[in-house]
Structures are given as structure tokens and as C-alpha cells.
Amino acid sequence: MFQVRIHGRGGQGVVTAAELLSVAAFRDGHYAQAFPSFGSERTGAPVVAFCRIDAGPIRTREPIAEPDGLIVQDATLLHQVDLFRGVGPEALVLINSSRGVEELGLADLPALRRRGGVLTVPATELAREHTGRPFPNAVLLGGFAALSGVVSIDAVVLAIRDRFAGEVAEGNAAAARRAFAFVADEAAESAGARPAAAAAPAPGDGSGLEVSTRAATA
Amino acid sequence: MLRQLEGSRAVAEAVGLCRPEVVCAYPISPQTHIIEGIGALVKSGQLEQCEFINVESEFAAMSVCIGASAAGARAYTATASQGLLYMMEAVYNASGLGLPVVMTLANRAIGAPINIWNDHSDAMAVRDAGWVQLFAETNQEAVDLHVQAFRLAEELSIPVMVCMDGFILTHAVEAVEMPTQTQVDAFVPPYEPRQVLDPAEPVSIGAMVGPEAFEEVRYLAHVKQLQALERIPEIASAFSAAFGRPSGGLLRGYRTEDAEVVVVALGSVLGTIKDAVDDLRRAGARVGVVGIGSFRPFPSAALRAELGRARTVVVVEKALAPGAGGILARDVTMAAAGLDAEVRTVVAGLGGRPITKASLVAVLEEAGRGGLESLHFLDLDHGLVERELARMARRRRSGPAAENILRDIGVVSAGAT
Numbered sequence: 001m002f003q004v005r006i007h008g009r010g011g012q013g014v015v016t017a018a019e020l021l022s023v024a025a026f027r028d029g030h031y032a033q034a035f036p037s038f039g040s041e042r043t044g045a046p047v048v049a050f051c052r053i054d055a056g057p058i059r060t061r062e063p064i065a066e067p068d069g070l071i072v073q074d075a076t077l078l079h080q081v082d083l084f085r086g087v088g089p090e091a092l093v094l095i096n097s098s099r100g101v102e103e104l105g106l107a108d109l110p111a112l113r114r115r116g117g118v119l120t121v122p123a124t125e126l127a128r129e130h131t132g133r134p135f136p137n138a139v140l141l142g143g144f145a146a147l148s149g150v151v152s153i154d155a156v157v158l159a160i161r162d163r164f165a166g167e168v169a170e171g172n173a174a175a176a177r178r179a180f181a182f183v184a185d186e187a188a189e190s191a192g193a194r195p196a197a198a199a200a201p202a203p204g205d206g207s208g209l210e211v212s213t214r215a216a217t218a
Numbered sequence: 219m220l221r222q223l224e225g226s227r228a229v230a231e232a233v234g235l236c237r238p239e240v241v242c243a244y245p246i247s248p249q250t251h252i253i254e255g256i257g258a259l260v261k262s263g264q265l266e267q268c269e270f271i272n273v274e275s276e277f278a279a280m281s282v283c284i285g286a287s288a289a290g291a292r293a294y295t296a297t298a299s300q301g302l303l304y305m306m307e308a309v310y311n312a313s314g315l316g317l318p319v320v321m322t323l324a325n326r327a328i329g330a331p332i333n334i335w336n337d338h339s340d341a342m343a344v345r346d347a348g349w350v351q352l353f354a355e356t357n358q359e360a361v362d363l364h365v366q367a368f369r370l371a372e373e374l375s376i377p378v379m380v381c382m383d384g385f386i387l388t389h390a391v392e393a394v395e396m397p398t399q400t401q402v403d404a405f406v407p408p409y410e411p412r413q414v415l416d417p418a419e420p421v422s423i424g425a426m427v428g429p430e431a432f433e434e435v436r437y438l439a440h441v442k443q444l445q446a447l448e449r450i451p452e453i454a455s456a457f458s459a460a461f462g463r464p465s466g467g468l469l470r471g472y473r474t475e476d477a478e479v480v481v482v483a484l485g486s487v488l489g490t491i492k493d494a495v496d497d498l499r500r501a502g503a504r505v506g507v508v509g510i511g512s513f514r515p516f517p518s519a520a521l522r523a524e525l526g527r528a529r530t531v532v533v534v535e536k537a538l539a540p541g542a543g544g545i546l547a548r549d550v551t552m553a554a555a556g557l558d559a560e561v562r563t564v565v566a567g568l569g570g571r572p573i574t575k576a577s578l579v580a581v582l583e584e585a586g587r588g589g590l591e592s593l594h595f596l597d598l599d600h601g602l603v604e605r606e607l608a609r610m611a612r613r614r615r616s617g618p619a620a621e622n623i624l625r626d627i628g629v630v631s632a633g634a635t
Contacts, residue, residue, distance in 0.1 A: 019224070019391045026222035026393060034391040059489035061386050062574045 230255025335570020
């Protein structure tokens with residue numbers, strides 16, 4: 001089981017990001033469960049959503065307290081919400097920012113002990129460039145595919161096209177692919193980094209998610 | 219076709235496949251996406267020969283469903299929480315008149331304090347209203363139960379409520395095998411009303427009944443529930459044969475064969491409980507769980523058989539009868555009468571508090587040791603309660619309890635992790 005927690009603000013598409021990630025995992029042949037934090041969401045307020053991905057059916061309904069992956073859609077939350085609660089040294093963290101991890105003041109983060117485990121990607125800029133709108137949610141999933149390898153970038157693109165249509169879909173798909181390449185490069189540059197997506201396009205590198213499909217387990 | 223869908227959307231499509239002729243509802247969280255989904259199906263023309271009626275309240279929504287059903291139309295609505303309370307009088311009328319309305323209840327807590335999150339207080343508030351109440355464990359089951367609900371309701375001329383956990387299921391996106399129109403058409407025959415308001419053959423429905431016959435009419439409502447007790451498992455097997463997957467039924471046991479501790483619960487928490495049971499089994503504990511699929515009618519005999527050799531029965535319920543304790547636990551205690559088993563109540567998940575596997579494992583281990591108190595509140599913050607009790611003891615004007623407690627824990631806005 002690979003568990004992802006997504007933080008952002010109301011209006012940034014946090015819940016949609018979790019849904020898209022689950023659809024991408026579904027498209028890859030896995031079982032997936034996405035759900036929001038069930039708050040009274042308001043525009044700009046902190047919002048959390050979750051996604052579990054596994055080789056078999058997922059029964060649990062509790063929120064994700066100790067995520068294997070963390071996606072932060074809005075870096076200003078770093079000073080407002082305890083984003084890293086339950087995030088262990090093995091977790092993979094992707095932050096939407098045009099600045100680096102050290103610049104964001106995250107040098108003490110436990111997850112940083114794993115080199116290449118915490119990366120940033122300028123998802124809002126990529127979204128603006130490709131869609132003309134500042135929604136980083138779908139773009140970050142492209143980056144997360146590269147960082148984690150738990151979903152393929154092709155499945156992320158399929159999920160985006162399932163959800164959106166026309167220019168919005170194609171712009172987000174192109175931006176997601178750019179984010180994928182950006183994060184893959186970052187991971188490669190980071191000495192000793194685990195080249196998750198490059199070496200292991202299918203999930204299964206220590207994440208606890210077996211490389212099997214729904215068809216194989218059904 | 220297997221699709222990755224939000225629970226509400228899956229249910230909206232499933233209801234659409236059942237070809238309702240009148241849908242009348244008033245939006246309320248967490249039911250809203252279901253109603254929006256059905257509204258979109260009607261507007262797009264995908265759901266034909268269906269009138270979606272907008273009203274000003276839940277009371278009107280159920281009243282319109284009653285009128286539509288009495289006129290011979292297949293009628294559907296959905297609500298939650300305060301919405302259900304607001305339609306309460308009409309809820310009793312639908313069952314009292316024997317009208318086969320189908321309603322989704324997106325289970326949510328009841329205020330005050332106002333709370334939009336999930337528990338089963340709303341379903342429990344109408345447990346004696348004469349409706350069949352089915353509970354879904356997953357979104358797949360929520361879809362399947364709606365298909366079964368229309369058939370059951372119309373066969374017996376009794377209203378059926380499908381309960382699904384608000385947010386936890388309604389807003390969860392997971393894989394659902396969606397039935398086809400052909401399959402559903404074959405399973406749910408056209409509605410043939412037992413009673414109908416027809417200008418060509420005028421009758422009245424809704425006579426005043428005095429002491430001379432009221433008990434008999436109420437007794438017939440009980441008889442209908444007993445008939446449902448027979449038909450629910452039959453319809454579930456017919457469903458399984460037609461759709462190729464088990465779904466619904468009175469109850470389902472999981473690893474109960476040799477269980478000494480048996481958990482009984484309703485709804486989506488069964489998933490987390492099954493994970494807890496597996497963990498405990500790996501550690502050598504003899505633990506199992508029974509999921510109640512039909513809360514009304516209550517399957518006492520089937521439950522009694524399922525409890526088998528249990529020494530301790532732990533009822534995990536998302537509701538509380540203040541001053542009494544458990545609600546589901548009362549029914550379970552009645553069913554277990556005469557068995558050599560003690561029934562324990564664990565009140566959990568009120569107002570959306572997460573029910574974690576870790577807390578369940580701890581409480582079930584305690585039950586295995588024989589140390590679980592008869593009424594236990596899972597993860598209750600005793601310190602917080604004590605502080606408020608102390609304030610109340612200190613002075614008369616201690617102020618509103620909810621506000622005091624929120625101030626104690628420093629919550630500005632709820633819901634943020």
C-alpha cells in the first residue's frame with residue numbers, strides 16, 4: 001500500500017488532485033481510494049485530501065496519518081499547517097515552489113535524510129505557461145509520478161483527459177509531462193538519488209506496493 | 219464496467235438506471251453530489267421520462283415523493299441529518315401509507331452542535347419509522363443496494379432507505395462495477411402499484427383510523443417488515459446470480475467461525491474493522507466481525523446464529539442514545555438473549571471522528587482480556603470533559619459547553635489536519 005496526502009488551499013483543486021491520482025493508479029491497473037478531509041472548505045482555507053494505492057482492494061476508511069508520499073500544492077502552508085505530521089524519513093515529498101528545498105527552510109525535515117526524497121517543482125508557473133491558469137494540482141501529479149514511480153506519467157495524462165476536456169486537458173497534460181521531466185532531472189542530479197521513475201516505471205520499489213494489477217489479483 | 223468513481227456519482231447513475239419517474243430532493247451536505255448527479259442525468263436527457271422537482275425543503279421533498287408514489291410513479295429522494303429531521307413527519311407518512319419510496323441517506327451527525335461530518339445519528343432517529351433501512355459497506359454495495367431497494371420496496375409496497383456513510387463513502391473515489399441498463403431493467407420490473415390514485419377508479423389513500431383499527435394497521439406494518447426479512451436475502455441472492463457479485467443481504471460474517479470476540483457494526487467502518495480483525499488474528503486472537511446489512515428489519519435470528527460461540531460481543535456504533543448508551547447494541551442484546559455472551563458497546567466516530575485501526579485493535583484486545591467496560595467511548599478525551607464539568611461545577615453561568623471546549627483545544631477552524 002502506498003499512501004499519499006495532499007495539502008493545498010480551497011480553490012486549488014486539492015480534492016481533484018487526489019481523485020486524479022486515484023484514477024491514474026486505476027488506469028495503471030491498481031486499486032485506489034481517494035477521499036477529502038471532509039472539512040467545510042472555503043476558498044483559501046487549508047484543505048487536505050488523501051489517496052491510497054494498492055495491488056489489492058482497499059478496505060480501511062481512516063485518514064492517512066503516516067503518508068508515504070506528501071504533495072504540497074501551496075508552499076505558504078509551510079508556516080500555517082503542520083504539513084509534515086506523520087511524515088517519516090522514508091517519505092517522498094513534492095512541494096510546489098520555484099525555490100529549492102533549502103531556500104524554503106526545510107533543511108531539518110526528517111524526510112531530507114533520504115537524498116532526493118524531498119523535491120520542489122514550479123507547478124504554478126508550468127500551469128500558467130500551459131493553461132494560462134494558476135492551478136498546480138494536475139501538474140504536480142506529473143512531478144509526483146517522476147518522484148515516486150507509483151503511477152506512470154501516461155496514466156496521469158489519461159486521468160487528466162478523463163476529467164477535463166479540450167484546451168484545459170491538453171494544457172494540463174503538457175504541463176504534467178514538463179513537471180515529470182523536471183522532477184526526473186532533479187532526482188537524477190541529486191547525488192545518490194533514487195531514480196524512481198527512470199529505473200522503475202512500475203510501482204514496487206520499497207513502497208510496499210507490489211507490481212501486480214487488478215486483473216492479476218481479481 | 220469497472221470505473222473509478224466518486225460514490226455519489228456512482229449512486230446517482232445507479233438510481234438513474236432504476237428509471238425513477240419522479241425525483242424530488244433538497245440539497246444538503248453530504249448528499250448534494252448525488253442529487254446534482256441525478257439532476258444532470260435528467261437535464262441531459264440521459265434519464266428519460268423522469269421529472270426532477272425542485273422544492274423549498276426536505277418536508278416538501280418527501281411530501282412530493284408521497285404524492286408521486288400514490289399516483290403510481292416510481293419516486294426517489296435523498297437527504298441527510300437535519301434534512302431528515304425536517305422531513306420526519308412525512309417520513310412516517312410514507313411508511314404508514316405503504317408507499318414504496320426509495321431514499322438515500324448520506325449519514326451525517328445531528329446538531330447541535332452543528333456538524334456536517336459522518337455518524338449514524340440520523341439513521342437511528344428514524345429507526346422506528348417503519349422504513350426498511352439498509353446499510354452499505356462500500357460504494358459498490360451502495361450502488362447494488364439501490365438496485366435491490368427499488369425491487370424490494372415495490373414488491374412489498376414499503377419505503378426503503380439506503381444508508382451510506384456521508385463523506386467517507388459519498389465523497390470517496392474508488393473502483394465500482396457499474397451495472398448496465400439491460401441488467402437493471404431485467405432485475406427491476408416496471409412499478410405495479412398495490413394502491414394508486416387514479417381518476418378513472420377513484421379511491422382515497424390516507425384514511426383517519428381510530429382506536430378500533432389503528433393497532434391492526436400498525437401490526438400490518440410489522441408484518442411487512444417481517445416479510446422484508448424473508449425477501450432481503452432472497453433478493454440479495456437473485457442479485458448475486460444476475461450480477462455476479464455478492465451484495466446486500468441481512469448480515470455478513472467475517473472470520474466468525476471460531477471467534478470468541480465478535481464485533482457487530484454497520485456501514486463503512488466494517489472495512490477498517492476487518493483490517494483490525496486480520497491483525498488480531500495474525501497475533502492469535504479469535505476475533506471476527508458481523509456487518510449488519512439490514513438494520514430494519516433487524517435480523518435477530520440470523521445474528522444469533524452468527525454469534526455462535528462468542529463470549530464477548532462488541533457493538534461498535536456511530537451513534538449514542540444519551541442516558542441509555544448504545545442503540546444498535548440494544549437490538550444485538552435482544553438477539554443474543556440466552557447466549558452465553560456479554561454484549562459491550564463501543565461508541566465511536568461521532569461527528570466524523572476518525573475510527574482508526576490502532577484504536578479498534580486496542581479496544582478489541584481489551585475485550586479479549588475481558589476488561590472492556592459495558593459502555594466505552596472510543597478515543598474520548600476525558601481531560602477535556604473533566605475541564606468542562608469542573609467549569610460547570612464552579613459557577614452557574616459557565617457558558618456554552620461547545621464554545622468552552624473549542625476554546626480549550628484551541629481550534630479556530632475545524633477540519634484542518
